[in-house]
Amino acid sequence: MSNVPSRGAPPGSPAGPGPLTPPADAVPPVRHPDAPAPGEPLGAHYEHCFGCGEAQPHGLQLLARAGEGVRITAEFTVKPAHQGAPGLAHGGVLATALDETLGSLNWLLRVIAVTGRLQTEFVRPVPVGTSLYLEAEVTAVHGRKIYCTATGRLGGPEGPVAVRADALFIEVKVDHFIDNGRQEEIRAAMADPDQIKRARAFEVNP
Ligand SMILES: CCCCCCCCCC(=O)SCCNC(=O)CCNC(=O)[C@H](O)C(C)(C)COP(=O)(O)OP(=O)(O)OC[C@H]1O[C@@H](n2cnc3c(N)ncnc32)[C@H](O)[C@@H]1OP(=O)(O)O
Numbered sequence: 001m002s003n004v005p006s007r008g009a010p011p012g013s014p015a016g017p018g019p020l021t022p023p024a025d026a027v028p029p030v031r032h033p034d035a036p037a038p039g040e041p042l043g044a045h046y047e048h049c050f051g052c053g054e055a056q057p058h059g060l061q062l063l064a065r066a067g068e069g070v071r072i073t074a075e076f077t078v079k080p081a082h083q084g085a086p087g088l089a090h091g092g093v094l095a096t097a098l099d100e101t102l103g104s105l106n107w108l109l110r111v112i113a114v115t116g117r118l119q120t121e122f123v124r125p126v127p128v129g130t131s132l133y134l135e136a137e138v139t140a141v142h143g144r145k146i147y148c149t150a151t152g153r154l155g156g157p158e159g160p161v162a163v164r165a166d167a168l169f170i171e172v173k174v175d176h177f178i179d180n181g182r183q184e185e186i187r188a189a190m191a192d193p194d195q196i197k198r199a200r201a202f203e204v205n206p
Pocket of ligand 1: 045101102104106107113114115117143145168
């Protein structure tokens with residue numbers, strides 16, 4: 001049996017609010033005053049990131065832009081390397097696109113956070129070559145817990161919804177990465193002035 005304590009209701013238990021429902025005393029999210037302006041591209045938070053890194057040839061190379069309030073839009077084009085079934089995107093790749101878009105919301109809050117929960121709904125198949133248009137927003141904050149939701153549409157903002165997600169991100173310190181990441185990559189990231197600049201944007205001392 002796992003020694004990791006469960007934070008959700010066990011299977012078969014009566015339906016309750018669940019870990020993705022903000023508690024009654026959660027508060028609305030607050031856009032940081034120094035958040036990028038609406039429409040501004042966010043750029044990659046890490047060049048080797050599978051979701052957004054420009055130096056990751058098989059990754060999604062997802063491009064996110066700040067929206068109004070605590071909202072983000074993003075796009076990525078499904079490549080042959082992203083297939084599950086012939087000509088169709090792998091569900092895990094689509095979950096990655098949702099996760100990356102949801103994680104990018106933290107640029108607007110200026111907090112460092114990691115995914116604790118990600119619940120995905122796959123509504124329509126997504127063919128290779130599709131440009132998936134994603135929108136995400138933070139719905140509530142409770143202490144270190146950030147509740148958010150996202151959709152992905154085929155072809156553009158007016159396209160049919162293909163995927164949806166609800167997620168819970170947990171705020172962490174930069175030490176989360178320093179303590180847990182492989183030393184080789186941590187050392188390289190800390191030697192990179194651009195990476196340090198990105199970390200300073202979150203007012204942390206790498
Ligand atoms: C802005 C830059 C753009 C970034 C884009 C990145 C996109 C990609 C994002 C990712 O994919 S991140 C990688 C995937 N995620 C991880 O690797 C996280 C692995 N998990 C952990 O490291 C820890 O479990 C975690 C840091 C999430 C939580 O451990 P902690 O020891 O810090 O949490 P703690 O036990 O103190 O719990 C704090 C609160 O969160 C709650 N919580 C923590 N994990 C939870 C969980 N998994 N589900 C539900 N609730 C959770 C917990 O119940 C508690 O609630 P209360 O404050 O109300 O008591």
